[in-house]
Amino acid sequence: MAGPDVFLPDPLAAAAAKKELCTAYGFEGVFPLDAELDLTGVGPHEAALRISRANEDLIRGCELMVAHVTPFRGPSADVGTAYEMGFARALGKRVFAYTNVEVDFPTRTERFVQRVRERPTGEREDENGLQIEAFGLDDNLMLIGAIEDSGGALFRATVPAGREFLDLEAFERCLSHARRVLATTLAQGS
Amino acid sequence: MAGPDVFLPDPLAAAAAKKELCTAYGFEGVFPLDAELDLTGVGPHEAALRISRANEDLIRGCELMVAHVTPFRGPSADVGTAYEMGFARALGKRVFAYTNVEVDFPTRTERFVQRVRERPTGEREDENGLQIEAFGLDDNLMLIGAIEDSGGALFRATVPAGREFLDLEAFERCLSHARRVLATTLAQGS
Numbered sequence: 471m472a473g474p475d476v477f478l479p480d481p482l483a484a485a486a487a488k489k490e491l492c493t494a495y496g497f498e499g500v501f502p503l504d505a506e507l508d509l510t511g512v513g514p515h516e517a518a519l520r521i522s523r524a525n526e527d528l529i530r531g532c533e534l535m536v537a538h539v540t541p542f543r544g545p546s547a548d549v550g551t552a553y554e555m556g557f558a559r560a561l562g563k564r565v566f567a568y569t570n571v572e573v574d575f576p577t578r579t580e581r582f583v584q585r586v587r588e589r590p591t592g593e594r595e596d597e598n599g600l601q602i603e604a605f606g607l608d609d610n611l612m613l614i615g616a617i618e619d620s621g622g623a624l625f626r627a628t629v630p631a632g633r634e635f636l637d638l639e640a641f642e643r644c645l646s647h648a649r650r651v652l653a654t655t656l657a658q659g660s
Numbered sequence: 661m662a663g664p665d666v667f668l669p670d671p672l673a674a675a676a677a678k679k680e681l682c683t684a685y686g687f688e689g690v691f692p693l694d695a696e697l698d699l700t701g702v703g704p705h706e707a708a709l710r711i712s713r714a715n716e717d718l719i720r721g722c723e724l725m726v727a728h729v730t731p732f733r734g735p736s737a738d739v740g741t742a743y744e745m746g747f748a749r750a751l752g753k754r755v756f757a758y759t760n761v762e763v764d765f766p767t768r769t770e771r772f773v774q775r776v777r778e779r780p781t782g783e784r785e786d787e788n789g790l791q792i793e794a795f796g797l798d799d800n801l802m803l804i805g806a807i808e809d810s811g812g813a814l815f816r817a818t819v820p821a822g823r824e825f826l827d828l829e830a831f832e833r834c835l836s837h838a839r840r841v842l843a844t845t846l847a848q849g850s
Binding site for chain 1: 664666667668669704705707708709711712713715716732733734735736737738739740742743744745746747748749750751769772773779785786788789790791792793794795796797799800801802803804805806808809822824825
């Protein structure tokens with residue numbers, strides 16, 4: 471369960487709620503804080519590295535990923551989550567995802583940047599001259615490619631304001647779908 | 661060469677400038693656009709998937725990565741770049757990086773969010789109650805962990821306003837360092 475949920479005021483409660491849903495759908499949910507690192511007396515830099523290593527080890531031990539890609543401090547998903555999606559994908563794991571914002575990525579980006587200008591070629595760019603991805607996807611194409619090419623899927627919800635990082639309805643739909651996908655894969659013996 | 665350089669008005673010129681530096685330091689530079697995909701008549705969704713696959717294939721063929729992690733539309737690096745760092749790291753490749761913004765990640769994040777509040781536990785959080793990483797790193801700990809644990813390094817520069825996505829001085833220092841690291845590794849036969 472990759473996602474910015476670790477930054478919530480009560481991440482253990484968030485983890486418990488997600489794990490309960492995982493169990494209900496036949497999965498054993500693994501949350502970044504499961505490593506239970508003892509960081510007493512450890513300096514911040516070394517602590518960060520130990521957390522990073524523990525997260526990578528947890529991903530290695532999982533069969534699939536459910537990434538929480540609700541836009542985080544900008545038009546895209548949390549970069550830590552994006553990193554973990556790439557890590558999981560390179561290891562051949564299925565990457566599922568959910569977002570609690572349904573507005574598409576080009577629209578979110580155009581709302582976020584300070585200025586949108588059209589290039590002579592028709593592409594659109596921001597105030598730094600940087601192109602705005604216009605594929606109509608839910609986020610950067612690397613993230614969406616990982617989800618689709620790994621046999622995963624992305625689920626979207628619109629939730630009440632303030633619930634973007636808490637609501638688990640799309641997460642639950644994601645689990646339900648993942649369970650069906652896995653059951654089919656097992657039935658096919660692949 | 662992962663990074664948001666692909667979004668520049670003239671990405672081929674950026675690629676050429678970076679490749680010239682790579683060659684000068686004994687490397688063969690590989691840029692996302694090297695795949696030269698023919699996307700004529702291909703719909704946007706399928707085009708995005710083909711670009712994603714081509715980028716992953718290019719990473720697989722590289723010995724190391726130099727990621728451009730200058731903050732992109734928010735306090736963190738581009739998520740596509742973060743994804744590719746995770747992908748490279750899981751494949752056991754060294755991840756080097758450079759940024760043209762030297763302000764650290766906690767400071768950037770506090771400047772970006774709408775409100776900073778201190779929790780009773782001393783951690784700091786934004787207007788959504790989401791914690792602000794306070795390890796004093798250059799970006800999210802997963803990205804920094806990948807760089808340090810893979811034997812890579814991160815180089816920083818402060819550049820004139822408007823040159824953040826163009827300046828290659830830190831990129832060049834990164835290549836110079838990577839060359840020394842690789843030479844040492846080869847000399848040790850490991």
